[in-house]
Every structure is written in structure tokens, then in C-alpha cells.
Amino acid sequence: MNTAPDEPRWLTDEEQRVWRAYLHATTLLEDHLDRQLQRDAGMPHIYYGLLVGLAEAPRRRLRMTELAMQAKITRSRLSHAIARLEKNGWVRREECPSDKRGQFAVLTDAGTEVLRRIAPGHVAAVRQAMFDRLSTEQQQALGEIMQIVAEGLQPREAGADLPWLR
Template sequence: MDMTTRWLTPGEQRAWRAYLAATLLVEDAIDRQLQQDAGMPHLYYSILANLSEVPEQQLRMTDLAERTKITRSRLTYAVTRLEKDGLVRRENCRWDKRGSVAVLTDEGRAVLERSAPGHVETVRNSLFAHLSAEQVEQLEAICTGVARALEADGTRPAADEVPWRRRSTPPSSCS
């Protein structure tokens, strides 16, 4: 055993395990609902939702990968599947032909609109129904604080080391 390692305290260990159990169970509930209602996993729904929230309902693939926090290769695979289903289409980037843009189709918007009520209900029932209003505020504060700290303290990789930000082309690229 390494004597320089700062092991988790018993309380930290319990909190860590509770966090893991809760996040895995919530994610499983969401995935099951989305598979049943929309025939897709949560990641695919998240891609559609992110596209629906931006002007012109389109994003550069690199920006979409960053928003969903997945690698570009994983995003490419997911978007290819969504394209086959007619929910998304890829277009060349207007300002750089080497890159591509993911665009939400009318069919994709319709699937999102049909599955959103069940998704929201599942999120509410699997997470928020078990929390008081004060706990919801605490959860937001905790998650926001952790995210900000990881982005600011150097434990998060540099921009060019983050998988969804890696580029094989110059930064002006759309890919």
C-alpha cells in the first residue's frame, strides 16, 4: 500500500459509492424509457436535444462532441446511426469544406417531441421526486461547483488533450 496516497475517508467512500449507485440507476432508468419510447439510448436523445436547442438546429461536429462530452469517433458513430434513421443529416461546413455539421431533421424533431414528455417524467420520477426543493438547489450547487473546479484547477486536461476537442485540422475547421 502506498503511504503517500490520500485514501478516501469512510464518509467520502460512502458518498462516492452512493453517487455511483445513484447516477448508474438514474441513467439506466432514462435509457430504458428512451429505448421503449424512441428506440434509442440516452446519448442519441442527447444529440437530438442539443441540436434542437441551437439556432438553425445544427452544430459543427466538434461543438456537438464537446456539448455531449464524447469523443468525435463515438459521435461520428452515433450520428451515422441517427442519419440512417433519418433523424439527423450531415452537411459540409459552409466556411470550411473539410468539416461537417450535424443538422436535426424534421423527423428527428418529431421523435424528440414525442419522447420528451416520457423523458422528463422519467427524470422527475427517478431523481427529483426523491429530493426536496432545498436538495435540488444543493445538487445544482454541488454539480456546478465540481464542474467549475475541474475546469479551473488544472486537473482537467488542456483543450488539445480533451478527446472531443482534438483536431487533426487547423482550429478554423468545422470538424
């Protein structure tokens, strides 16, 4: 009997190739989109996602926590991000009448306008980087794969304030 303490199951060569391709592609793509948006709109990709989230919400507003969950970021990060977008005049905060702790992030007209202006370029970048290069079958496969991977991962801050669960 082997006394070695649980030799880890290293990745096979083939798994390595897949994993490195994944890392390579995702970092390049994220960088690419970040820079495209930074250049065209002066904001990083994640901030764009925030504006889109608000634009799609009823009355173009969302509670901070809801927006944070939608964007998969911490409330802290969102707080800083909204402060920045507020400075740009693209978002404004509004307090929640029914819960005095709460805040709404509201997309302003200027914010809507920015979005209208930059969305086409962003979509074009996404198409060019991904959809224009993949077959329909590959797109479908990718969707399924990403669905599965996401399901296996905890959303952020689950139990963040419940240290005994960690």
C-alpha cells in the same frame, strides 16, 4: 521518521458511504434513463442529448465539433452516433460552405417529430427519479455540488492531439 512511501489518504468511512451512494445512484439512474429511452424511442440516452442539442441550435444545426463538445463526447464517437441517427432519418449531414473540412449535423423534420413525441416521457422519468424526491434546498445543493465537480475536470480531448502536454 516514517520511511513508508506516501501512505495514500484512504477514504474515511463517511466518505466511503458518500462515494458508494454516488456510484450506486448514478449508475442506476443512467441505466434507468437508457432503458426508458431505448424502449420508447429505440435510442440510448446520449443520442437523445444529441437530438436535443441540435433542436436548440439555430437552424437546428451544429458543427460536429461543437456538438461533440456540448455532449462531452469525442468526435469519433459522435461520428459513429450521427451515422446511426442518419440511418434513422433523424439527422442529416450537410457540408459547411465556409470550411470545406466541416460538416453540419442537421436535425430533420422526422427527428424533430421523434423528439416531440418522446420528450414528455423522458422529462417524466427524470422528474420521477430525481426532482420529485428532492427538496428545493437539496436540488439547489445538488446543482452547486455538480457545478464544482465539473469545474475540476478536463473536458474530453483537451490536448488529445498534443501528446506532449499529457
